[in-house]
Amino acid sequence: MARRPIETWSFALIVVRLGRRFLVVQERKHGQLWYLPAGRVEPGESFAQTAIRETMEEAGIPIELEGIVRVEHTPSPDGHARMRVIFVARPADDTPPKSVADEESLQARWVTLEELEQLPLRGTEFRDLFQHVADGAPIYPLSLLTHEGAPYR
Secondary structure, eight states, rough: OOOOOOOOEEEEEEEETTTTEEEEEEEEGGOOOOOOOOEOOTTTOOHHHHHHHHHHHEEEOHHHHHHHEEEEEEEOSEEEEEEEEEEEEEEOOOOOOOOOOOOOOOEEEEHHHHTTTTTTTOOHHHHHHHHHHHTTTTBBGGGOOOOTOOOOO
C-alpha cells in the first residue's frame, strides 16, 4: 500500500548583512511588527530563488546569497511538516531599503543589533539569529542545497 505524501510547507529566511547592520522589514501583516525578509517557496521555485524574490519584494534590496546558516525540518503529529532554509546574504548594490509601503510590506531598514532592541519585533528568534551570525556562526556553502539528481563533485 502506498503511503500518503507528507504535506510540507517550505520557507526561506534571509539574514542580509551590511557590516554591523542587518536588514529588517516592517510587515504589513502579523501586527505590523518587524521581522527579517522571509517567505514561502512558490511552486516551481527553489529555496534560493525564494530568498532573492522575497528580499526584493519585502525590502526592495537586490541581494547576493553567500551561504546557509542552517536547514530546519519540523514534523508535526498531524502528518504535516515545515521546512526552513536560513540564508546569509549581502546587498548586491547600494539600493536603499524600501521606504514606501506596498502590498508586501510597510518599509525596510538597516539596523544594528542595538537599534533592533528599540523596534517592536515579531518574536525574538531572528534577533538571536542575527546575534549568532554576528558572533561568527558557521556559514555553509550554497552547494549544500541542491536539486535531486544533481551530479556529485
